Amino acid sequence: MKKMKIFTILALVGVAFATFSMADSDEYSKKSYKKYGSKYSVAPVNNKLYEDECASCHFGYQPGLLPKRSWVKLMEPRELENHFGDDATLEEEDRLTLLGYLTANAADSKYNNSRLSKEIAREIPRGLTPIALSQTRYFKHDHDEIPKRFIEQKEVKSIANCAACHTTAQKGYYGERDIVIPNYGRWDD
Amino acid sequence: MKKVLWLFLLPLVLFGADLNPQMQKYMEELAKQAKQENPDFKGFDYKRGEKIFTSTHIGKRGKPISCVSCHTSDLTKEGKNINTGKVLPPLSPQANPKSITKVKKVKKWLKRNFKDVYNRVGTAQEKGDAIVYIVNKK
Structure with a gap:
């Protein structure tokens, strides 16, 4: 009888412990999301027109990057008309639709919860209006250690080709x- | 009346089999315009289209470029944007059935790419010639 009691108590403690550790691991994954998720990621592109009109020529930069x-x-x-050297003119209706999508999801939009976006918005001086993230000091600071040959090789071509090295860039994740x-391997800072 | 009929029928005879109704209508519009721009216009031409597509010009960036630079000379294969490295789907409808099916898209790219390669917009005749070449190139 006494043994039974002890067993019950042990079982209860076990259940309690299991529940506790589950809560703990859940808390942990939330933390790791914050750490690796929104700190290094922006919301992925979710607009068909943007994909067709813009991402047919270049990497589809997420609106939360500027x-x-x-x-x-x-x-x-x-x-x-002169979009980084190319003609990227749009029909007026499409232009306005895209402008709406981009500004509503921009780095400084109130609808944007990404910490990376907020950081970008904060880091770009108010007096400046860069038309590419790669033109900002913030971006340059994070990319200045990369040897030129890695960028100039044909698999990359340009520092603006995010997805050439950031394998999860399409998903909006830019973690290290x-x-x-390409032709080098993982980048450990 | 005869003239109108001729303008209407000519595109159908030339490339009716390869283009969908909206593209056929667009080709008819281009033919009409081409006739206005040049009274000697006798219809679109594959050979002229080939020259437009393959010849090199000083483009918008001030450097030599041709349509082939990105689309390659085999239109049934994928191309690659020489500036961004982005892969382009094959231009030939024989390899990519969606290609040259939407007038809106065709107009947009003809405008952009003529500027990229020729640093000006294309004439109606040039546009029609280029389309005939792209659609029929084996």
Whole structure:
């Protein structure tokens, strides 16, 4: 009888412990999401028109990578006529639709909860309106250790080709642990 | 009346089999425009289209470029944007049935790419010639 009691108590403690550790591991995954998730990631692209019109020529930069004022400038008709050296003019209706999508999800949009986006918005000086993240000091600071030959090789071509090395860039995740540089390998800072 | 009929029938005879109705209609519009731009216009031409597509020009960036630079000379294969490295689906409808099916898309790319390669917009005749070449190139 006494043995039975002890067993019951042990069982209860076991259940309690299991529940506790489950809560703990859940808490842990939340923490790790915060650590590796929103700190290094932005919301992925979820707009068909954007994918068709913009990402058919280049990597589909997520709207959360630049503040509103940058998207507004980039999407001006005159800017689009000479879009980093190419003609990227759009029909007016499409241009306005895309502008709406980009600004609503921009780095400094109130709808954007990504810590990476908030950091980008904070780090770009107010007086500046860069039309590419790669033009910012913030970006350059994070990429200045990369040897030129890694960027100039044909698999990468340009520092603006995010997905060439950030293997999860498409998903909006830019964490260091997923960087693989073509013909070199993982990048450990 | 005869002239109108001729303008209407010519595109159908030339490439009716390869293009969907909206593209056929667009080709008819281009033919009409080409006739206005040049009274000697006798219809679109594969050979002229080939030259437009394969010849090199000083493009928008001030450097030599041709359509082939990105689309390659085998239109049934994937191309690659020479500036961004982005892979382009094959241009030939023989390899990519979705290619040259949406007038809106065709217009957009003709406008952009003529500027990229020729640093100007294309004429109606040039556009029609280029389409005939792209659709029929084996």
